[in-house]
Amino acid sequence: MAGLWRSYQVLMTKYPWSVQIVTAGSLVGVGDVISQQLIERKGLANHSIQRTAKMMSIGFFFVGPVIGGWYKVLDKLVVGGTKTAAMKKMLVDQDYTDALIANYYLWPPVQIANFYFIPLQHRLAVVQIVAIAWNSYLSWKANKM
Template sequence: MLKLWRWYQNCLAVHPVKTQVISSGILWGLGDIGAQAVTHSIQTKHPQLTQQKDKEFKINWKRVAITSMFGFAFVGPVGHYWYEYLDHYIRVRLQLQPKSLKFVAAKVAADGLLFGPLDLLIFFSYMGFASGRSVEQVKEDVKRDFLPALIVGGGVWPFVQVANFRFVPVRYQLLYVNFFCLLDSCFLSWIEQQGDAPWKQWFSSIGTLEKQKGQA
């Protein structure tokens, strides 16, 4: 394990962007496999919730490849430059002391309000188009999945990022996040595979009630 870590450090020092891209793609692909396993387990235990009849777990490698490409093409390169720019901006432009309470809070707020929603929007849109859905279908999928993912993820990611921005050097922050992205990609892929699950309708009903209040 120590040799693997040293090898990763060497790769990161020589090819930082390429290393982040490859690790992100691999972890997001593994996350999708985990999501498929969780979904299959639920379908097997609760067949009344789905029309799925196959009891044998078979990995959908096309989905894995599609999800991996999101890690390769977006999370890796964009995440690498995002964490570097965010650190530079808050240290130099806002002149906040690194690792201070205000420094960490500003990073967590920016990450949660800017990068987090953008990441979700692009993920669900990309997964829809890559799966062959039409523009209207993708809009409906994003409308259905975005809010549940944002609310549930919003209760977890701030705590993850507080530790990240407080203790992890900038060059390793995406690696740290990528380990949690193994769970996050599993979670997002699982949400995307749930379709029109009853629990999602609860979030939709919140938006409907708010619209009705605004019109009253």
């Protein structure tokens, strides 16, 4: 596991943008697999590969570039790594009123910790790891009959 992390770190240093996007897409896909297999209990025979691919595409082409880009902008808007800066980043990050109501209990604490403890190049991965549960829920909610 340590070797895998070191390899990830090397790739992140060489190709930060690409690795963040691939990480985002992969983790959104993991969220869908968890949704289909653990929440919906579809079983492997009924697993929708098309649905997982669609969710991964959202991660690759929207979540990775848009959220990753947003974090870069946010780091320029609010400079620093103090607790106060982390709080300010979290407040600016919550500027989506429709989504704010649905995920208010999850994302503010995650983002405060993310902006305070996590280096910029790893923030997208941290959010995507936490978002596996959120994406599983959203995938289930969007696809329930």
